[in-house]
Amino acid sequence: MSILVIAEHDNTNIKSATLNTIAAAKDIGDDITLLIAGHNCGDLASSASQIDGVQKVLKADAPHFENMLAENLTNLIMAQAQNYSHILAPSSTFGKNIMPRVAALLDVQQISDVIAIDSKNTFKRPVYGGQAIATVESMDSIKVLTIRSTGFDAVSVEGGTATIQDIDVPAETNLSTFISREESKSERPELGSAKIVVSGGRGVGSSEDFKLIESFADKLQAAIGASRAAVDAGFVPNDYQVGQTGKIVAPDLYIAVGISGAIQHLAGMKDSKVIVAINKDEDAPIFQVADYGLVADLFDAVPEMIEKL
Amino acid sequence: MKILVPVKRVIDFNVKVRVKSDESGVELSNVKMSMNPFDEIAIEEAMRLKESGGASEVVVVVSIGSDKAQETLRTAMAIGADRGILVKTDLATDLGGVEPLTVAKTLKAIIEKEAPDLVIMGKQSIDDDSNQTGQMLAALLNWGQATFASKLEMKEGTAIVTREIDGGLETLSVQTPAIITTDLRLNEPRYASLPNIMKAKKKPLEETTFDDWGITPSSRLKVIKVSEPKKREAGIKVDSVDMLIDKLRNEAKVI
Numbered sequence: 026m027s028i029l030v031i032a033e034h035d036n037t038n039i040k041s042a043t044l045n046t047i048a049a050a051k052d053i054g055d056d057i058t059l060l061i062a063g064h065n066c067g068d069l070a071s072s073a074s075q076i077d078g079v080q081k082v083l084k085a086d087a088p089h090f091e092n093m094l095a096e097n098l099t100n101l102i103m104a105q106a107q108n109y110s111h112i113l114a115p116s117s118t119f120g121k122n123i124m125p126r127v128a129a130l131l132d133v134q135q136i137s138d139v140i141a142i143d144s145k146n147t148f149k150r151p152v153y154g155g156q157a158i159a160t161v162e163s164m165d166s167i168k169v170l171t172i173r174s175t176g177f178d179a180v181s182v183e184g185g186t187a188t189i190q191d192i193d194v195p196a197e198t199n200l201s202t203f204i205s206r207e208e209s210k211s212e213r214p215e216l217g218s219a220k221i222v223v224s225g226g227r228g229v230g231s232s233e234d235f236k237l238i239e240s241f242a243d244k245l246q247a248a249i250g251a252s253r254a255a256v257d258a259g260f261v262p263n264d265y266q267v268g269q270t271g272k273i274v275a276p277d278l279y280i281a282v283g284i285s286g287a288i289q290h291l292a293g294m295k296d297s298k299v300i301v302a303i304n305k306d307e308d309a310p311i312f313q314v315a316d317y318g319l320v321a322d323l324f325d326a327v328p329e330m331i332e333k334l
Numbered sequence: 335m336k337i338l339v340p341v342k343r344v345i346d347f348n349v350k351v352r353v354k355s356d357e358s359g360v361e362l363s364n365v366k367m368s369m370n371p372f373d374e375i376a377i378e379e380a381m382r383l384k385e386s387g388g389a390s391e392v393v394v395v396v397s398i399g400s401d402k403a404q405e406t407l408r409t410a411m412a413i414g415a416d417r418g419i420l421v422k423t424d425l426a427t428d429l430g431g432v433e434p435l436t437v438a439k440t441l442k443a444i445i446e447k448e449a450p451d452l453v454i455m456g457k458q459s460i461d462d463d464s465n466q467t468g469q470m471l472a473a474l475l476n477w478g479q480a481t482f483a484s485k486l487e488m489k490e491g492t493a494i495v496t497r498e499i500d501g502g503l504e505t506l507s508v509q510t511p512a513i514i515t516t517d518l519r520l521n522e523p524r525y526a527s528l529p530n531i532m533k534a535k536k537k538p539l540e541e542t543t544f545d546d547w548g549i550t551p552s553s554r555l556k557v558i559k560v561s562e563p564k565k566r567e568a569g570i571k572v573d574s575v576d577m578l579i580d581k582l583r584n585e586a587k588v589i
Contacts, residue, residue: 094506095469095479118499121465122481125434129470134435134554137464147558152429152462156351157360159429159462160558200478201508204494208502217500221588245589263484263498263519269460270518272500278588288350295566299586301578307571316569316586319578329575334589 026054026145029105031098031114031123032073036063036091039073041218042115044179046172050113051078051180052142058083058109059187062101064091074187077180082187087194092203093119099126100195106131106167110145116171117217124171133165140176154269155292174217175275175296209264216265219248221278224267224294227254228283228304228323235260237327238282244331250274252281252290268293283323286311303327335387335488337380338450339415340396340441341373342427343406344461357559359429369406372456374413375516378523379486380454381414387488392416396444398437399427404539411534412526418539419444421547428461430557436549438470443547445475450511452493457482457515468515478508484519 028050033040043059050057057078061070062085070084083105089097102123106112112127114120116138128135140158141149147162148170216222223245225238235255242249250267251260267274269292279297284290286302286309294300295314302315305322312318319326345351345360346368352361377395384391395410397403398421407418421440425431445453458465472479480486480495484503487494497504498517508514526534544551572578582589 092504095472095481099473118482118497122469122479125464125466125469126473126479128466129435129438129473132435134433135464135466135470136555137466151563152560153345153351153360154460154463155563157353157560158563159560162556162558164554164556198478199509200476201480201506201512204505204507206499206502206504215501263517264500264502269463278582278586289347295563299582299588300566300569301582312571313568314566317578317581318569318571319575320571321575326575330579333575333579 026111027056027109028053028058028111028113029109030057030059031102031112031120032059032061033115033117033119034061034063034066034069036066037069039069040115040117041179042117042174044076044182045174045177046113046115047076047078047180048177049139049142049172050111053111053145056080060102060105061085062090062098064088070189072182074189075183075185077184079185079187082189083192084189085192085194089197094201094203095123095126096198096200098123099130100198102127103130104193104195109167111168111170113170113172116173120171124169128169131167131169133167133169134163135169135171136161136163137171138173139170140173154289155295156288173273175273209262213242214246214248216248216250216272216274219276221245221247222250222267222274222276223247223280223282224250224252224284225255225260225282226252226284227258229255229260232260237324241282241327241331244334252284252287254287281311281315282327284311285309286314335383335390335452336392336394336448336450337383338394338396338445338448338453339373339376339380339410340455341377341406341410342370342397342459343367343399343403344370344428344459347371347460353560353562357561359426359557359560367402369409370456370459372458372516374523375518375520376454376456377410377413377415378521379516382521383488384414394419394448394450396421396441398423398432398440400424407539408534409526411537412531413524414530417537420539420541422541422543423551425551429560430553432551433553433555434464434466434470435554436551437467438474440544440547440549441471442474443549452510452512452514454514454516457517468513472513477512479513480506480508481515482517483514484517486514486520
């Protein structure tokens with residue numbers, strides 16, 4: 026087994042989902058190579074060489090990798106692909122954008138959102154928004170997988186002593202061109218990797234009242250999430266959305282405030298270690314998955330929590 | 335400009351899915367089926383481009399599925415697509431049958447005949463949730479792609495697309511012909527009016543098979559089983575904020 030992991034990063038820091046993906050790779054085998062494609066990413070490659078479990082780092086440093094355009098990265102990965110039995114990337118918007126392109130050119134059927142490695146060719150993945158789990162066996166010679174980070178505990182960023190090798194860089198494709206990126210600015214932890222997430226639902230009532238959720242999150246140094254109902258109602262932007270059509274999270278503590286618990290929301294948070302629900306409707310389905318349920322008006326309970334914590 | 339939109343018939347997004355007791359798949363009989371929600375957004379976006387750009391544009395919808403997928407094509411034509419192509423198959427289209435790679439290869443063959451300038455399609459279907467077909471199709475055609483689009487603007491042969499990425503938004507320009515895949519915020523699909531539903535019944539719908547497009551569907555994945563996700567047990571109800579804080583501090587030890 027030789028495994029290639031495609032690193033997700035911002036040219037300075039490795040994204041945490043890459044560490045979960047390496048953990049999944051370790052469940053397949055020990056011969057793990059990490060591909061870092063970026064621009065001015067030498068320092069990043071040095072620190073990545075210390076990640077636990079990584080044997081070798083391949084570095085491709087070129088201006089046309091700076092913004093991770095799928096067409097350019099695909100050509101780079103294709104030039105390396107035949108040396109590997111498995112090619113893995115995080116199932117983030119980064120991995121989802123690139124890996125199917127690679128799979129199609131290799132003529133293999135990708136397996137998306139892997140949550141468990143049963144063997145070197147058998148994998149588990151959620152389907153129907155997490156309402157069912159499919160176990161699938163791949164008949165392809167090269168396995169292309171995207172890894173859902175909540176399924177694997179991140180490896181340590183220390184302990185490895187990988188060699189770093191510069192690799193040839195294919196020419197730019199010019200099929201698409203990067204224009205701009207607008208990052209959601211926030212002092213809070215990132216929703217996908219936060220230890221605590223406080224989410225608000227339709228019950229919060231308005232974007233004005235959502236400030237209460239923000240103060241609660243700040244008190245706990247938590248990330249802020251929202252149900253699709255709260256996003257659709259315009260309380261918060263879409264990138265706050267936790268659920269089948271939004272982000273999948275599994276923090277140590279998930280606090281659902283004014284969220285009824287639609288199937289599509291549960292699909293995004295039911296793997297959290299501890300779930301707390303605060304809702305005034307005692308029949309809300311969210312209570313069926315909550316470890317601790319508090320039937321109360323959120324406008325009484327949340328300020329009291331903020332005061333007493 | 336000509337636009338092609340693939341559409342898929344899936345279990346309606348409001349339906350609670352039931353896993354079959356023999357773990358061979360999920361129950362599809364007597365279940366409400368609808369057009370994949372991301373595909374509705376794709377057809378709406380195609381219509382908006384057509385309406386703002388003049389009458390020369392043609393919107394073709396394609397579906398792969400059973401006879402019943404005709405209904406999905408008629409729905410798309412009621413929203414405004416000009417004609418439809420069905421690739422008829424008895425194979426399953428959710429799990430263990432027609433896989434994304436086969437869909438991408440079939441669409442490639444159709445696109446080589448139809449020669450659209452733009453393909454707009456859902457980022458994923460809500461049955462097998464793979465999120466692959468658009469990207470695969472773009473690779474097979476050697477076209478540019480803009481996935482997870484929340485805004486699309488056409489400008490002199492290029493598509494300016496804002497994409498929803500983790501932690502924010504990104505804007506790309508993509509040369510046409512190109513593949514665009516839709517995310518939720520791109521638009522709000524319209525409802526088809528009754529006169530348009532009637533009109534859609536008369537629009538041309540071409541019935542084809544995989545064979546007609548030179549495709550032999552092959553499954554690369556064997557579905558070993560489809561099982562219920564691990565159920566989470568309901569915990570306890572607490573009486574007060576004080577009790578909740580106490581439990582979180584001393585029992586769960588998470589704060």
